[in-house]
Amino acid sequence: MTRSHLIIAGFALLSVSSLANIGLSRKVISLESTIQYLKNEHRLQINASVPPLVGKGLDGKPATLVYNDTRLPTMLYVFSPSCVWCARNRANFDAVRNAAAGRYRIVGVSTVKAGLSDYVAKEHLSFPVLTDISAESNSKYMFGGTPQTIIISPAGRVLHTWIGAYNGTLRDDIEKLMAIRLPGLLDLPHPPVAPAKRS
Numbered sequence: 001m002t003r004s005h006l007i008i009a010g011f012a013l014l015s016v017s018s019l020a021n022i023g024l025s026r027k028v029i030s031l032e033s034t035i036q037y038l039k040n041e042h043r044l045q046i047n048a049s050v051p052p053l054v055g056k057g058l059d060g061k062p063a064t065l066v067y068n069d070t071r072l073p074t075m076l077y078v079f080s081p082s083c084v085w086c087a088r089n090r091a092n093f094d095a096v097r098n099a100a101a102g103r104y105r106i107v108g109v110s111t112v113k114a115g116l117s118d119y120v121a122k123e124h125l126s127f128p129v130l131t132d133i134s135a136e137s138n139s140k141y142m143f144g145g146t147p148q149t150i151i152i153s154p155a156g157r158v159l160h161t162w163i164g165a166y167n168g169t170l171r172d173d174i175e176k177l178m179a180i181r182l183p184g185l186l187d188l189p190h191p192p193v194a195p196a197k198r199s
Helices: 003-041 084-088 090-100 116-123 135-141 168-178
Strands: 053-056 062-065 074-079 105-110 148-152 158-163
Touching: 053 105, 053 135, 074 090, 084 090, 090 168, 105 116, 158 168
Parallel strands: 074 105
Antiparallel strands: 053 062, 074 148, 148 158
């Protein structure tokens, strides 16, 4: 192969690579837009009115959370015992919980019941936790990904709602509201992945 052939082949390879990168960049931008759309569409809107939250307590007994039985706004922290982002967000939420003392009533909402009692004991969660949320409440509150934080007024109106761990603009919003400095996300090792079973 002559030098000119190598230059042409290199140029062709560079062109193909550039086109592939442009295509991938467009897909990433499209996915980011879709994610943002879903976050906005599938969460409670500010000032929306919500009904009492119906579920079960850790003891398995029916429990209903009403908002007008306290003068404080209620902060719902939606989590799952197996959620890696909840674990990474733990120090941030601890800082928020400490700053919230006397200003907010904190209630946990677990999207998963399995292992919940052990998790609550291990993590020393001192606030009430609801689980087994009714289908109607799940529909009204649009619980989805974890962690999620929702602040509701005593009149049952949504004051703030954040989906995800406290990072980026979410972190800025929460620091401003709570007048604190968050420690940041914990850098945790990923849990080992079990090898696939052969059939």
